[in-house]
Amino acid sequence: MAPVRRKWRPTLSMIVFVVLVTVTMLPLIGLFFFRLYENQLIHQTESELIAQTAAIAAIYAREVEADPAARALARPAGSQAPTRDEYRSLAAREQAMRTPVGDYHPIEPSLDLAGDDILPRRPDAREPAKPADPAFLAIGARLAGIVTATQDVTLAGFRILDPNGTVIAGREELGRSLADVEEVATALRGRYGNALRVRISNSPAPPLYSWSRGTGIRVFVAMPVMVDQAVAGVVYASRTPNNIFKHLFAERRKVIFAGLAIALVTALIGFVFARTITRPIHGLIAQTQAIGHGERAQEPPPAHYGTREIASLSQSFHEMAERLSERSAYISTFATHVSHELKSPLTSIQGAAELMKDSSASMSEEQRQRFLGNIIDDTHRLTRLLDRLRELARADNPQMAGSTTLQAVVGLVRDAFPALIITVEGEPESVLGLSPDNALIVLSHLADNAQRHNAKNLRIAARQVNDRLELRVSDDGDGIAASNRGRIFDPFFTTRRESGGTGMGLGIAQSMLRSHDGAIALEPSEAGTAFTIRLPWAGCGGMPA
Structure with a gap:
């Protein structure tokens, strides 16, 4: 491929120099x-x-x-x-x-x-x-x-x-x-x-x-x-x-001092331009090149950002680079987990199918049914896994329009989990800044997690804290072991894999809340499990449950 011809453009330093010389x-x-x-x-x-x-x-x-x-x-x-x-x-x-x-x-x-x-x-x-x-x-x-x-x-x-x-x-x-x-x-x-x-x-x-x-x-x-x-x-x-040159020669000392003063002021302006504009921009360029070559840790941030605009640009750049880095690490880790989660049931299905093919003449009916049951269970697991992947993709890129009340979405959760007794305290008419479907995804995964850990009751307490809406969602289930509390939001981490758990429910809820400028955190509790959800305050409404 022929190299692209680069169009000549003046540098910022050259423009500043020309402007100062002109002045x-x-x-x-x-x-x-x-x-x-x-x-x-x-x-x-x-x-x-x-x-x-x-x-x-x-x-x-x-x-x-x-x-x-x-x-x-x-x-x-x-x-x-x-x-x-x-x-x-x-x-x-x-x-x-x-x-x-x-x-x-x-x-x-x-x-x-x-x-x-x-x-x-x-x-x-x-x-x-x-x-x-x-x-x-x-x-x-x-x-x-x-x-x-x-x-x-x-x-x-x-x-x-x-x-x-x-x-x-x-x-x-x-x-x-x-x-x-x-x-x-x-x-x-x-x-x-x-x-x-x-x-x-x-x-x-x-x-x-x-x-x-x-x-x-x-x-x-x-x-x-x-x-x-x-x-x-x-x-x-x-x-x-008087001749102009004769007069200037007569005033040569003043002319020299005036010239030196102009040169000094011009040099000072050039120094200010270089320190506040040119040097910080070159620092940002060096950082972008380092990040482009994967050397982000080796390039320290600029010592001086110059103007407020360049400082804001640098801050936005670092935040973007941080998000890209996190996203890159997330994609890499996620791809590893997905390949592992898909490989296990696929390997099991392949092995069972090969055994049934090779041993069909001598295999008993009981063994045959057991292998077929394993194949069906693994396909069900793959289906649940693919459903969770679709939900995770939706959580990472949600439809932002719409809102609903807490009471309305709790009614939908009750219909989806009739075995749970769900109570609402505080401000049930609080408006959530999520669409009904997105809010249902978040609370459904918390309800599913509680039900899988043998919970019978799920309590949701709503209150306003400054400009945020805080929901405390707690259950009376088995709780989470201390050794597992730091990993519950990791993709594909689950202690209930044999009962159909995919380890993606809490990760999906976390991604959905982050997309709406919210957050979820595990809270200490004497019995069961408790989570705190924080969302931007959207007021109170009167939607019926």
């Missing part, structure tokens, strides 16, 4: 594929630019308020209609603008790598439609020192614009117009403007920088300068966010 890699997945950390760096950069431009805008506004000529040139907010592109970005940023919180008007960073378009590099400044007013040029000259000092420290680029978008302060592009730049146009209408733009560096970037989008973009913010609800100018700033 461990989740921070890196979020870092590199979802750009979560890069987005945080962009928010940080925008937040810093907002704070810097807000401070310079406050100084700019005070300069305008102190100069009547410049104050008169401020433009009302929203005096120019936005273009289509400007309106699209304006609607997207409205939520992040000056939402009042008490007496304050905070501006939250709103740029997002996933949601915002990355615009092309900033357009070059153009020639203005008209030159900047001298009043604003003077203000720009006074602010130039502040802008330069701030830029030297923060590394951000700053441009100070007049109400028309012309650069009045900054290291470059003085006198040129940035009014056509999208975020600047938004600020000239009195609203905060921001944008992500492609960054083009004058020097080549390091190789690692190409792994991060953060180094290829630049954050631009445009903060309007408001004086008397009019736009007096714009503070325009830009800066490149």
Whole structure:
């Protein structure tokens, strides 16, 4: 026979390992594929630019308020209609603008790598439609020192614009117009403007920088300068966010500790999985293989069962193995007894038949009748034995449906054994959790056993003990010898074989009761024999006897 091809399946340890590795890699997945950390760096950069431009805008506004000529040139907010592109970005940023919180008007960073378009590099400044007013040029000259000092420290680029978008302060592009730049146009209408733009560096970037989008973009913010609800100018700033690898290198100790913590937690989870799931399952597999090879006694039970479910599974497995072992021993012993019980009468029948065949001419009629009587007795014994075997098979696999009262089944026993005086005490209307036929099998064998031991009276006392129904069945017969009390439930053990006993009656009663979650036990008694039957309590009924 060709070997069956086994389909490959992953082991539980492999699945646990893959799950733990995936969980461990989740921070890196979020870092590199979802750009979560890069987005945080962009928010940080925008937040810093907002704070810097807000401070310079406050100084700019005070300069305008102190100069009547410049104050008169401020433009009302929203005096120019936005273009289509400007309106699209304006609607997207409205939520992040000056939402009042008490007496304050905070501006939250709103740029997002996933949601915002990355615009092309900033357009070059153009020639203005008209030159900047001298009043604003003077203000720009006074602010130039502040802008330069701030830029030297923060590394951000700053441009100070007049109400028309012309650069009045900054290291470059003085006198040129940035009014056509999208975020600047938004600020000239009195609203905060921001944008992500492609960054083009004058020097080549390091190789690692190409792994991060953060180094290829630049954050631009445009903060309007408001004086008397009019736009007096714009503070325009830009800066490149920190590179992700540069930032992680700067925080390398924290990153290493975080990685070690994740690895430690992952290893701990793996250890818990191995101890509570994988190892107990492997222990159960080893036990099943040992039992399959007949080595049950050599394989000790697992030291740890892990989870409650695996402990329950292991307990069920051991109970099943115990039942199978008991059943195997029972079948082996039973087969030996059956073969012995069948062999004895068959040998006797065969011997008698052979003698009658060989000695028919010289055998007397008396001898012939005696041999025929032996043959008939042995056939009767075989018939009784086969009847008991059928009853035993029925007891081992009974029909579980149905119930009856004690009084009803006692009436059937009285009809089957009229020579016995059967009395019922206690609760005769107790309901037995057995069908009438199954209950009759149990009590009939006890009555037959009593009658074969010369009993005249059979007494049945019923009472409830907790959740069980207890029946005490006693007789006034010869009793059971002390040497035989431990063997009475063994199959085919009998002291009345000459009177037709098969030694199976009590075994059949015991099997029937076990099948119904009951039990039978021999009790000590001063005279006769007494048995105690325990069954699950089924209540009381009113069935007539």
